[in-house]
Amino acid sequence: MRPYEAFITDPSLPHSIYEIEGARDCAIEFRSFSKNAGFTGTRCALTVVPKTLKAKALDASEVELWKLWNRRQSTKFNGVSYIVQRGAEAVYSEAGKAQVNALVSFYLENAKIICEQLTGAGFEVYGGVNAPYIWLKTPNNLSSWDFFDKLLQTVHVVGTPGSGFGAAGEGYFRISAFNSRENVQEAMKRITAK
Template identity: 55%
Template sequence: MCGIGDVTEPLPRAAVEAMKQAVEELGHRETFRGYGPEQGYEFLRSAIAQNDYRDRNIEVADDEIFVSDGSKCDCGYILDVLGDQNKVAVPDPVYPVYVDTNVMAGHTGHSRKDGSYEGILYLPCTAENNFVPDPPREHVDLVYLCFPNNPTGAVASRAQLSRWVDYAREHDALLLFDAAYEAYISEQDIPHSIFEVPGARECAIELRSFSKNGGFTGVRCGFTVLPKSVLARTENGRRLPLHPLWQRRWSTKSNSVSYPVQRGAEALYSQQGRKQVRALIDHYMGNAKLLRAAAADVGLEAFGGVNAPYIWVKTSEGLTSWQMFDQMLRELNVVITPGAGFGAQGEGYFRISAFNSRENAEEVARRLRGLR
């Protein structure tokens, strides 16, 4: 199974012990806690701001962080404070949640016969542009960017992200930057955060998650960074900060994440937690190296797998994504994800996930080398 991007390895012990201790605290009157802050406990927001941002010389205040049950959920939640007349742009191929949440919120207009939507501008990501789209010439209001990218494994350079920030400031657009896989970046010059780019604090929101670095897919914890300097525009042209609207949304619709889970997330920043997270990432990227090499050995053109736990592979000549899926399943008994499921530009590709045990990854690599 190399399809779904779910982690397979146990939680870091630092997080396990912290959550056990937190549950024990809730069992005693002296240390019991009820409702927590809707935005997240200060201890976790402070750890995030210091370790993920200020230690990298990135300006982020504790109260600009909103703790949630995951970045996937935040993709939908953010639409609660954005209007339905916004023109939306998404990369193609793309993580389907970006499109589907806008469809469910009524922000995309009518669907076309090819499955696309009138209200969405699709930005082609191809091998020719290294799967990193350029800003469009036309105006859009909301842009989704994900780097390191799911599904292609591509990363954006500082210069490429700077062009997007320049575009957003010129067009009064909002960048929604999904950095769920930033911990997998291995190359030195690749930005880990959109806020490393000057001007981004005026036009960007960043989504992050503990799912893929700390193995929290079943525990559920992530966060959004929304700078107080990000301004939105109303229909009559009035400009106002998004931060208080987002804060109001959280205080109305959420009680944040449970205390034990937030203590577990905090523990990932401890000395032992960092070592254990690093071991998880090294494990999955070791799988990626094996799987990418196996694809190359049978003549398949492979991308990604260097700064992200996904390998984006061109199908055998003449095969569609679903035909390749059928061949892999029938001949090798291996499940991959057809690229067409990520958009029109994904046709002719498939995604291999490195989230697996080493034993399974080695077996998949062995079977791949038997592909005819």
């Protein structure tokens, strides 16, 4: 999934799943304008389905996924609205690139602030580098939802319980850097004061 690709600042990290050997035989890549250009809700994206990609049908026969995807796109999808397409086009203009870069830098700075503040307060913190999300280990063996409730009730801050991402997310909590600087600083002040 590539909506977060713009947040990669480490040159050693791949920007596409297809930079990894063998990926064309096992991966579909999604690209989106939702996070880098603020297009959440307008749904302007693209999907890359390699023609070599195959899957198994219920009868164990191999199916070419590109043919199925092409049929779906050709018969069930009318495309992105013209106004949204024009907005996406503007992202690639010089002004658009500058604005997107500034926005991404702003959110990465928010992530850095969150990481530093939570780490300084003794939380076990992950992420926030090459990504706009920060994960923390919930303290005192609290469940993800118990930590959510504690933050909501005691400091009035909302994040995402890790269990919402599956069983491996239990015991973790995600905080987003997508907010104003003032809100990020206030949230960190409230969380770290407790």
